[in-house]
Amino acid sequence: MAATLTGRNTKLRDDLIRLLGAERVMDSALERHLYAKDAGVYRGNPTVVVMIETTEEAAQVVRTARRHGVPVVARGAGTGLSAGAVPEVGGVVLVTTRMNRIEEIDAENHTAWVGPGVINLDLSRATTPFGMHFAPDPSSQSACTVGGNIACNSGGPHCLSEGSTVNHILALEVVTDTGDVMIVGSGAPDPVGLDLRGIIVGSEGTLGIVTRALVKLTPNPPDVRTMAVAFATIEDAAATVSGIIAAGLIPAALEMMDQLMMQAIENWLHAGLPVEAGALLLAEVTGVTEAVEAEAEMIAGIAQSNKALSVQVAASPAERELLWKSRKSAFGAVAQAAPDYYLHDTVVPRTRLVEAMRQVYEIGQRYQITMMNVFHAGDGNLHPLMAFDASEPGRLDEVKAAADELVELCVEKGGVLSGEHGIGMEKRHLMPLLFTEMDLDAQARVKDAFDAEGVFNPGKVLPEGSRCFDFGRPVPEGAWV
Amino acid sequence: MKTPFGAIPAADISADQAIPPAEIALAPTTLEQASQALRIATERRMKVLVWGGGNHQGYGHRVHPDMVLITTSLDRIEVWEPEDLTIVAEAGARISQVEEMLAGKRQTTVLPHHSPTATIGGALAAGLSSYKRFRYGPTRDRVLETKVVTGDGRIVRSGGRVVKNVTGYDIPRLMVGALGRMGLIGSVCLKLLPTPAAAVTVSVEDPADALAALYRPLAVLSTPSGHSAFLWGTQAEVESQAARLGGEMLNGHAWPTVPSRLVGWSLRLPPSRLSEGLERLPEGWDYVAQQGVGIAECAADQVEIGAARELRGWAESVGGALVLTDGPETLYERIDPWGRAPAGLEYQRKLVAGFDPFGVLNGGRLPGGV
Ligand SMILES: Cc1cc2nc3c(=O)[nH]c(=O)nc-3n(C[C@H](O)[C@H](O)[C@H](O)COP(=O)(O)OP(=O)(O)OC[C@H]3O[C@@H](n4cnc5c(N)ncnc54)[C@H](O)[C@@H]3O)c2cc1C
Numbered sequence: 001m002a003a004t005l006t007g008r009n010t011k012l013r014d015d016l017i018r019l020l021g022a023e024r025v026m027d028s029a030l031e032r033h034l035y036a037k038d039a040g041v042y043r044g045n046p047t048v049v050v051m052i053e054t055t056e057e058a059a060q061v062v063r064t065a066r067r068h069g070v071p072v073v074a075r076g077a078g079t080g081l082s083a084g085a086v087p088e089v090g091g092v093v094l095v096t097t098r099m100n101r102i103e104e105i106d107a108e109n110h111t112a113w114v115g116p117g118v119i120n121l122d123l124s125r126a127t128t129p130f131g132m133h134f135a136p137d138p139s140s141q142s143a144c145t146v147g148g149n150i151a152c153n154s155g156g157p158h159c160l161s162e163g164s165t166v167n168h169i170l171a172l173e174v175v176t177d178t179g180d181v182m183i184v185g186s187g188a189p190d191p192v193g194l195d196l197r198g199i200i201v202g203s204e205g206t207l208g209i210v211t212r213a214l215v216k217l218t219p220n221p222p223d224v225r226t227m228a229v230a231f232a233t234i235e236d237a238a239a240t241v242s243g244i245i246a247a248g249l250i251p252a253a254l255e256m257m258d259q260l261m262m263q264a265i266e267n268w269l270h271a272g273l274p275v276e277a278g279a280l281l282l283a284e285v286t287g288v289t290e291a292v293e294a295e296a297e298m299i300a301g302i303a304q305s306n307k308a309l310s311v312q313v314a315a316s317p318a319e320r321e322l323l324w325k326s327r328k329s330a331f332g333a334v335a336q337a338a339p340d341y342y343l344h345d346t347v348v349p350r351t352r353l354v355e356a357m358r359q360v361y362e363i364g365q366r367y368q369i370t371m372m373n374v375f376h377a378g379d380g381n382l383h384p385l386m387a388f389d390a391s392e393p394g395r396l397d398e399v400k401a402a403a404d405e406l407v408e409l410c411v412e413k414g415g416v417l418s419g420e421h422g423i424g425m426e427k428r429h430l431m432p433l434l435f436t437e438m439d440l441d442a443q444a445r446v447k448d449a450f451d452a453e454g455v456f457n458p459g460k461v462l463p464e465g466s467r468c469f470d471f472g473r474p475v476p477e478g479a480w481v
Numbered sequence: 482m483k484t485p486f487g488a489i490p491a492a493d494i495s496a497d498q499a500i501p502p503a504e505i506a507l508a509p510t511t512l513e514q515a516s517q518a519l520r521i522a523t524e525r526r527m528k529v530l531v532w533g534g535g536n537h538q539g540y541g542h543r544v545h546p547d548m549v550l551i552t553t554s555l556d557r558i559e560v561w562e563p564e565d566l567t568i569v570a571e572a573g574a575r576i577s578q579v580e581e582m583l584a585g586k587r588q589t590t591v592l593p594h595h596s597p598t599a600t601i602g603g604a605l606a607a608g609l610s611s612y613k614r615f616r617y618g619p620t621r622d623r624v625l626e627t628k629v630v631t632g633d634g635r636i637v638r639s640g641g642r643v644v645k646n647v648t649g650y651d652i653p654r655l656m657v658g659a660l661g662r663m664g665l666i667g668s669v670c671l672k673l674l675p676t677p678a679a680a681v682t683v684s685v686e687d688p689a690d691a692l693a694a695l696y697r698p699l700a701v702l703s704t705p706s707g708h709s710a711f712l713w714g715t716q717a718e719v720e721s722q723a724a725r726l727g728g729e730m731l732n733g734h735a736w737p738t739v740p741s742r743l744v745g746w747s748l749r750l751p752p753s754r755l756s757e758g759l760e761r762l763p764e765g766w767d768y769v770a771q772q773g774v775g776i777a778e779c780a781a782d783q784v785e786i787g788a789a790r791e792l793r794g795w796a797e798s799v800g801g802a803l804v805l806t807d808g809p810e811t812l813y814e815r816i817d818p819w820g821r822a823p824a825g826l827e828y829q830r831k832l833v834a835g836f837d838p839f840g841v842l843n844g845g846r847l848p849g850g851v
Contacts (some may be wrong), residue, residue: 048589056722074820082511085683103651106753108753109751109752110752111751146666151648152717153651155645159645163622164645164647166651166654167618170705176825176828181825182825182828184823184824185750186799186801186802187561187752187800188749188751188775188796188801188802189619189749189774189776190608190610190619190658190747190776190818191613191749191751191802191823192802192804192819192822192823192847192848193658193819193823193825193826193847193848193851194655194658194659194662194663194827194829194832194833194847194851195621195655195657195658195823196828196829198621198651198654198655198657199651199654199655201648201651202647202650202651203651208517209511219519221696222696242564245564245566246523246563246564248587248588248675248676248677249673249675250566253799254577283641286723287696287697287714287718288696288714288718288722289721290715290717290718290720290721291714291715291717291718293717294624294715294717294718295715303787307715330512347641347644347645347646348643349562349565350565351562351563351564351607352646376645377755379643379644379645380643380645381575381645386680407600414642414643415641415643416643416646416648417648418646418647418648419643419645419646420647421647422647423647423648423649427648431649434641434648434649435639435649436638438637439637439638439639440633440640440649441635442635442652442836443639443649443652444833445832445835446650446652446655446832446835447650448830448831448835449832449834449835450828450831460597461649462649462653465536
């Protein structure tokens with residue numbers, strides 16, 4: 001199914017209309033244009049876009065697409081940044097946003113069955129009356145879907161202590177390559193057999209379509225301290241992060257932003273950020289009062305020994321909310337200020353933060369690109385944001401080249417390509433930086449085990465040529481090599 | 482004696498282990514040696530059993546091996562980055578020894594180490610988590626990178642040595658609980674946790690009340706002789722939490738001993754069903770039950786197939802399982818150790834086939850004979 005499909009496919013469309021009705025099948029030029037990209041910088045070419053409402057419909061769409069020899073690309077809210085939902089070679093874009101039911105909240109077991117189209121923040125809002133929330137909190141949480149979170153294994157500020165999405169998914173209902181439906185995982189611990197649930201989370205829509213999920217809910221903490229610590233330099237802030245982790249403290253969140261980013265946010269939100277400082281560290285500790293008090297004190301001490309300019313503790317829930325709002329609306333603020341931006345996502349071991357950040361700015365200088373930073377410092381998860389003007393000829397290519405250099409520098413430091421946005425189309429060409437041919441071939445075997453014919457999201461995650469037929473060819477019995 | 486490729490013949494290192502009889506028993510000292518052994522096994526279609534500390538060999542369908550690969554000579558600590566809270570260790574390293582080393586800097590893998598001989602690879606392969614999982618989640622959530630040797634001898638690395646990573650398929654997670662079917666786990670990178678300053682154990686009357694009164698305790702465990710809450714944190718924190726419970730308080734963690742008798746069962750239930758599950762245990766079974774998690778590790782003096790079937794039937798009807806974890810060989814012929822096979826068996830088979838095309842490695846051990 002690798003050939004690129006171009007233009008419309010009326011037979012396919014008509015079959016889908018018979019299945020879903022005309023209102024939920026779209027293939028006008030405008031509609032196909034709208035669903036050609038996600039929130040990143042890559043563009044694809046949908047053959048047809050469908051809005052599904054039930055598991056059975058998803059299964060039927062998969063079967064129909066297969067019959068027509070056309071791939072299926074699942075899509076949630078389209079806030080992905082690595083082009084995961086971009087139909088690169090055409091195909092059916094299967095949109096899940098109407099599968100947005102929170103079916104059942106089980107307060108006793110701290111779980112809920114939800115549709116993939118449920119918006120991340122809506123889930124936490126719905127569970128608030130039970131004193132619980134869905135821990136993964138990407139900055140895009142007011143728009144992105146749980147299905148997208150699952151497919152990307154998304155993170156967020158509070159994943160430092162709670163782990164990424166995969167730690168919060170107990171079971172999945174999945175439409176498979178044959179158009180069948182299976183439930184993997186369980187509400188009981190340690191389901192027997194291979195952990196199919198775990199491998200499907202984070203697989204970027206390449207192994208199946210998630211049509212329901214049993215999520216784990218996290219109790220809301222009894223107390224919280226949120227601190228904003230200003231530093232003269234990003235190095236001092238980074239050293240504080242390393243100091244906190246090395247001291248054996250894992251705060252609920254540990255986020256950092258640099259001066260340019262603070263200024264952009266401040267211009268937009270007027271949140272009272274210390275824009276004269278070189279860097280701001282946002283640290284949050286949660287738990288019982290005695291614990292948060294002691295931990296907040298420790299953090300303040302470590303910050304002070306790293307030359308903190310000021311330590312401000314949010315005095316009210318409103319102040320806390322404003323701090324988080326400024327953190328989470330950073331990218332919106334930039335979107336206001338720059339015509340285009342490329343938001344990057346790489347990881348270094350947290351001990352290498354200081355040097356990594358220095359090199360990030362060096363790359364920016366070399367390419368004459370403004371690098372703004374707001375990131376999950378506690379995990380070593382960098383998010384350099386490159387603001388640029390794509391209408392300048394050749395500029396996007398330069399930005400992409402700088403992006404590759406950012407990844408290379410992180411891998412050199414023992415890091416990886418992506419901490420939470422995924423590989424998609426964006427970084428697959430960089431996979432050989434981290435993995436040998438044999439490693440990539442093993443990953444291709446995972447893909448092939450679920451989807452040998454390439455029905456789901458073809459071409460994503462793995463670079464072309466990942467299947468290496470020199471490995472593991474059947475050896476005749478009794479032969480010696 | 483030296484073998485053709487330098488691995489140590491097992492007899493030289495572990496005469497005391499209860500390793501099942503096999504044509505060959507080897508203890509590779511490098512992944513390359515393990516790779517060579519598995520290539521030979523694949524060429525000759527030999528059945529291979531991977532053996533760590535031998536503590537969890539009761540899990541799954543029995544394997545009658547032609548070759549045993551002992552991992553205990555793969556026991557190097559490759560890198561420990563205390564400041565990053567990560568460690569890379571070979572899979573044959575004993576958890577107890579690793580924990581001893583980590584304790585020097587007040588860090589922990591949070592892996593279970595009731596047995597001094599338990600290895601990291603064994604715990605991972607069996608998918609075991611410690612009693613601290615109510616607070617810290619299962620072992621699976623802390624495996625960052627694995628290097629495995631596939632059934633046909635390929636050395637495959639996946640994941641990465643950082644705490645947050647979505648680069649490629651999460652193969653490391655798949656290795657946990659795979660009982661070696663996806664490959665011999667050679668080395669792993671684990672996310673570590675800092676060990677808090679204070680630890681106490683408080684006896685409680687009602688585990689449900691204890692769970693309700695506490696904010697994310699380390700564990701609340703039940704045994705036939707009573708219930709205890711285990712707390713961990715700063716001194717002030719554990720004292721205030723303990724005060725909420727009011728029961729008798731002991732400094733340190735008085736973990737119950739894991740019940741061990743002729744037959745071992747693991748009862749796994751949605752947490753809210755655990756109390757009912759305990760009521761349904763056959764007369765005389767010993768157990769340690771993890772409240773809020775939904776697991777009861779049980780031990781029985783007798784082979785009670787009828788009673789076990791009844792309990793299993795009920796457990797499965799509420800979405801759980803009753804897994805045989807230990808017992809006499811003949812028991813495994815009379816009752817399926819896993820019970821009802823999970824969904825997606827064909828995908829499990831295909832995954833395994835990609836990593837072990839000829840089914841040499843711990844073949845058939847998983848549910849459904851995968
Ligand atoms: C301003 C901004 C801030 C962001 N902040 C964060 C952040 O803090 N942390 C973070 O991790 N990410 C962040 N992101 C990235 C993005 O929001 C997340 O990756 C999110 O989980 C994507 O969800 P979505 O519903 O938009 O998915 P989409 O973009 O629609 O799809 C993403 C991927 O998921 C697949 N997919 C979607 N639904 C399904 C399904 N039901 N079954 C199978 N596959 C499916 C798609 O095929 C695609 O590969 C941010 C993005 C933006 C624009």
